[in-house]
Amino acid sequence: MVGRRGPWRTRACIAVVLVRAALAAGASSAGAAQPPRETQPAPPSGPVVSVDEVGPQSLAHLRQARRFVDAGRWAEAVDSLRRVMDSDGERWIAVPDAADAPLTRYMTVVQYGHSLLARWNAAGPDALRAYRGAVDDAADRLWREAESTRDIERLETLAEKYFLASRGDDAAARLGEILFEQGKFAEARRWWERLHPALRVSPRLAAATGIPAGRPIGPTIPDPDAADAWTAWLDADRRAEPSAAWLAYPDSNLSLAECRARLALVSIAERDWAGAERERTVLDRAHPGERGAIAGRDGPWSELVADILESERSAASGLPNPSEDWPTFAGEPARSHRVPHGLDIGGPPLWKLALPRVDDGGDGVAGNRPRIAESSDGILPYFPVIVGRRVFVAQPESLRAVDLWTGRPLFADMRSSDVPIEPTAAGVFHEHTDVTPSIAVGDGRRIGTVRYTVTVGSDAILARMGSPVSRRHDGAAAEPRPPGVIVGADLAAEGRLRAGFPIEPDGADWAFEGTPVCAEGRLYVGMRRHGEVRTELLVAAFDLANGRRVWRRAIGAAEPTAGPPWNEVFHPLLALERGTVYVNSNLGMLAALSARDGTLRWIATYPRRALAGTAGEPPALHFQRSLTPPVVANNRMFAAPMDSDRLFALDAVSGQLLWASSAETATDIVHILGVTDDDVIASGDCLYWFDLRTGALRCRFPPTSGTTPGRSGFARPSPRGYGRGLLAADGIYWPTRDALYRFAWQPRRIGDQWQAWPAAMPRVWSVYGIQPGNLVAAHHVLLVAGATELAAIRAW
Numbered sequence: 080m081v082g083r084r085g086p087w088r089t090r091a092c093i094a095v096v097l098v099r100a101a102l103a104a105g106a107s108s109a110g111a112a113q114p115p116r117e118t119q120p121a122p123p124s125g126p127v128v129s130v131d132e133v134g135p136q137s138l139a140h141l142r143q144a145r146r147f148v149d150a151g152r153w154a155e156a157v158d159s160l161r162r163v164m165d166s167d168g169e170r171w172i173a174v175p176d177a178a179d180a181p182l183t184r185y186m187t188v189v190q191y192g193h194s195l196l197a198r199w200n201a202a203g204p205d206a207l208r209a210y211r212g213a214v215d216d217a218a219d220r221l222w223r224e225a226e227s228t229r230d231i232e233r234l235e236t237l238a239e240k241y242f243l244a245s246r247g248d249d250a251a252a253r254l255g256e257i258l259f260e261q262g263k264f265a266e267a268r269r270w271w272e273r274l275h276p277a278l279r280v281s282p283r284l285a286a287a288t289g290i291p292a293g294r295p296i297g298p299t300i301p302d303p304d305a306a307d308a309w310t311a312w313l314d315a316d317r318r319a320e321p322s323a324a325w326l327a328y329p330d331s332n333l334s335l336a337e338c339r340a341r342l343a344l345v346s347i348a349e350r351d352w353a354g355a356e357r358e359r360t361v362l363d364r365a366h367p368g369e370r371g372a373i374a375g376r377d378g379p380w381s382e383l384v385a386d387i388l389e390s391e392r393s394a395a396s397g398l399p400n401p402s403e404d405w406p407t408f409a410g411e412p413a414r415s416h417r418v419p420h421g422l423d424i425g426g427p428p429l430w431k432l433a434l435p436r437v438d439d440g441g442d443g444v445a446g447n448r449p450r451i452a453e454s455s456d457g458i459l460p461y462f463p464v465i466v467g468r469r470v471f472v473a474q475p476e477s478l479r480a481v482d483l484w485t486g487r488p489l490f491a492d493m494r495s496s497d498v499p500i501e502p503t504a505a506g507v508f509h510e511h512t513d514v515t516p517s518i519a520v521g522d523g524r525r526i527g528t529v530r531y532t533v534t535v536g537s538d539a540i541l542a543r544m545g546s547p548v549s550r551r552h553d554g555a556a557a558e559p560r561p562p563g564v565i566v567g568a569d570l571a572a573e574g575r576l577r578a579g580f581p582i583e584p585d586g587a588d589w590a591f592e593g594t595p596v597c598a599e600g601r602l603y604v605g606m607r608r609h610g611e612v613r614t615e616l617l618v619a620a621f622d623l624a625n626g627r628r629v630w631r632r633a634i635g636a637a638e639p640t641a642g643p644p645w646n647e648v649f650h651p652l653l654a655l656e657r658g659t660v661y662v663n664s665n666l667g668m669l670a671a672l673s674a675r676d677g678t679l680r681w682i683a684t685y686p687r688r689a690l691a692g693t694a695g696e697p698p699a700l701h702f703q704r705s706l707t708p709p710v711v712a713n714n715r716m717f718a719a720p721m722d723s724d725r726l727f728a729l730d731a732v733s734g735q736l737l738w739a740s741s742a743e744t745a746t747d748i749v750h751i752l753g754v755t756d757d758d759v760i761a762s763g764d765c766l767y768w769f770d771l772r773t774g775a776l777r778c779r780f781p782p783t784s785g786t787t788p789g790r791s792g793f794a795r796p797s798p799r800g801y802g803r804g805l806l807a808a809d810g811i812y813w814p815t816r817d818a819l820y821r822f823a824w825q826p827r828r829i830g831d832q833w834q835a836w837p838a839a840m841p842r843v844w845s846v847y848g849i850q851p852g853n854l855v856a857a858h859h860v861l862l863v864a865g866a867t868e869l870a871a872i873r874a875w
Contacts, residue, residue: 125687125722126638128667129613133170133188137163148199153206156199161213164192168240171682174735175323176291181725182669182736185682190326193242197276197321197329207329211245218244225250231257232676238270239678248274248331255341259348263658265714268345269732274338276327277319284315285322293324293735295714298772300357309364316365324735336366336380340373343384347391359384405465405857407534408706410805412596412655415712415753418856421809422874424819424842428849429860429871430486433502434461435474436867437529444526444690444702451703451749451763452800457866458528459802462706465857466535466570472869473531473542473594478566479506480540480574483860486871490574508574511544511566511581526641526690527648530706536597537623539577540568543594543604543650550590550609550639550647563591565604567626579626593650595621596660601629603653603660603674614639616664618653618672632677637666640702640722641690652708654716659731661709665721669709671734681734687722699724700746700763706803712754713771719748719761726751726761728774738774745776753806755824760806764799766813766835768826778826780813780835802864803853810838814851814863818843847872 140163147156171185186194199206218241225233231254238250251270259267272278280299285292288299301308321329331338339362346355362369362381373383403419410416439455453459463472468483480489488506527549534541545563567580584590584606592605601620608615619631641647654661655674662670667687671680690698704721711717716731726740726748747763754760758768758777768778781796798815805812811822818841826833844851849872850865861874 125689126640126667128635128637128684128687130171130185130635130668130682130684131169131633132185133163133167133172137167137170137188144195148203148206151203153199153203154209157196157206157209157213160192160195161210164189168192176293176736180736181739182683182685182727182729184734184736185684186326187679189240190242194321194323194326196243197327198323200329201320207243210243214241214244215246217241218246222246222249225253229257235678242273242326243328248328248333251328252333258658259345262348264345264348265657265659265731268342268714271338271341271345272325272732273327274331274333275319275335276321276325276329277316277335278327278338278342279322279325281315281319282322283318283320284312287311287315291324291735292322293733294730294737296361297354297357300361303360313365325733334369334371336362336369337371339366340371340380340384344387347384347388350395352388352392355384355388359388403857404467405855406536407464407596408462408532408594408652408708409710409753410855412598413711414652414654414708414751415710416806417753418805418807420807420859422807422812422821422856422861423809424847424861424872424874426873428847429484429873430481431849431871432472432479432481432486432505432869434472434864434867434869435503437475439528444528444698448697449795450528451700451747452802454801454866459852459864459866460528460530461864461869462530462532462803462853463855463862463864463869464533464535465855465860465862468858470862470869470871471533471535471540472864473533473544474503475529475531476511476544477504477507478509478533478540478542478544478568478574479504480508481506483858483871509566509568509576511564525646525648526702527650528703528705529648530593530650532594532650532652532706534594534597534602535570537600538570539597539602539623540566540570540574541595541597541602542566543591544581547648547650548590548646549592549607549649550614550641562587562589565591565595565602565621567602567623577623577626579622579624582621582626593652596653596655597623598655598674600624601674603655605651605653605662605664606631609639610636613637614666616662616666616668618660618662618670618677620674620677630677632672632679634662634664634670634672634679634682635666635668635684637664637668637687640666649721650705652706654709654711656711656731661711661716661731663707663709663718663720665704667720667722669716669718669720669727669729669734671716671731680732683729683734683736685720685723685725685727688724690722701748704749707749707751710751710753710759715754717751717754717759719751726759726769726774728759728771738772740769740774740776745779750803752804752811755806755811757825760811762800762804762813765796766800766804766811766820766822768833768835778833778835780820780822782834801851805854805856807856812854812856814854815841816851817841817845819851819854 140159144156144159168189172191174184174186221233221237234250234254251273255267255270280292280294282292343355343358371380437460439458470481472479490508529547543563544566562584564581564583567577568574569577588609590607595602595604600623603620606617613636615636616634620629658674660672660674669683701724707719709716709718714731716729719726724743724746728737745767748761749763752760761767766780770777801816802814813820820841821839823836823838827836849870850868852863852865855862861872863870
């Protein structure tokens, strides 16, 4: 241990009472250093994407640092490295993951520099001593200020900018405690996992298990009865060293056993009982007899964790159930909602509500082919939400509210009583009159299709309204068009506009990207700024109380999906999970940002596909994806970008690629419905089960005899998906044109193949006298949003 302070012990932050409080909060809301890669990537097959990468001068300093390392001149190596960290610290550098990975991940230069120092420390402790001698005074000042004020911003500055300073592990440990207390369990895990190289897969463990370094350690843990496997596992664990793929503190004063106990408590707080049991097993095998103190009790860590796990699993049954509301697209900000009850539908519709028909003529992606999971003559653009007994739906020029059980209009009708009300206007409480219906559906030649989504949170009803055009290419020949705006209505004031709304983009070159997601008094929305050649992608946060911008962060830039004369009409959505905003840009980039201040956590880029078809064929079917926001579940982020034929699974904390589906396996995916215990469920013309751990396609319904949907010459399946389904407690609900299917979560193995297993007979739509469409369910009511009507059915 070089340049370290004396042992530092936290207060009793892992007391049983804290775990229970956090549970309740959750219920309510590689050897020597390697030089940077210098080889140029292969030419992209589609439009170019770029992030703010480190420049040539800094790369030269890094190469020089490498030469100093080879010569054992550690102080000079550190000096060269610090120059880059000080001058280009917030720029990005590619992380050397697997050479054949269909995704490139980036670290900030500061993170990359710390990663190099951690790996240098094994061969040359003088390097870390020299670094700490240069930065410890500044880090100590931040530590004292943060300790006296309990200032999380100063702690984060210390932990990010000076992570390998002598106080870096103290700051990471304290940050984890504060975030854990706030119920931000994923954030707490992110910091606590950085306290030791063995808390993620180390290079030695990667060599022993075949699982890439830097990934979560859970999949590497052997079966409790596999003695030989445990011998190899424990040997690799004892000799864990820093990895290029994951930044970890090399010499923390906190014991590895205590760090693992903390992570077990995070799993308990997240109600991940299986994960907590695995972590307890590791404590038992890797740290037998090692003791600690929790809530005044002293004993072996494994026994203390086991006792907390048992008591909290029992206590969890008395905690409030998760909300049954459906307040945003896909049911929750993480886009991974599962209806907590079954949907045994029966009886006639409770009510039906007329919706305006939206014609899809002009979309250059679909061409003359049938649209995926809908029809060109009547697309399915409506995605209502349910909060309490209220239903909210956005449509071309207005917002509507009706009662969940009766369908009767809510709030004061904005029209005078002597004006006849059209069937599609009943319940309208807000109109955006700066746009005509023809513009609302995207006039002219265009790529993409208009969608209407709503978010309700913090007593606000939010939607993007006005022009849906994300990028306009028709130039001066077109009349001036008002931009799309963010409307915020007050839930507690009869739907009247809130102060500071609508929020308008900064100018004609700016556009909002779909409806915001919101939490804790803020809304978060994607934005684009258009240049002559490139489109810049940004994320912004606004205060719900007054509509003022809190922060705005640029992620990267890309060539537009389509060039002249095509307009782009897209509706991408963000995901939000416990303090982190996740982005699927549909522009070659995936990213994660801090919800608090917009700090970029990671960026990953993937090869984009060109829009133009070959040999006269129309664009690939995956370009019909318009509502595939990131889905965040099980500490993973899943994304199916419009400009790629892949489904990606990334580690939500680091952005490291876990797997990617095979090319052209399921180009017709337009919805990621959610995650079960074993699979990722996605749909389009077909319904798909992808193995949660490997990404292998386990099952497809209907079976297609090995032919890939969407490829040239493929006949459409029968039955064919029609609308967005959902996951509920009793299975997977999948709508088709004729019927509603329910499948068991788990396919069944018959012979050497998996097959979808029906959990009930299909419910024929015509029996209920309603149109098929997108499904939304809450409070034992199923909503079906068809092309021209919204219907409600009792679902017990």
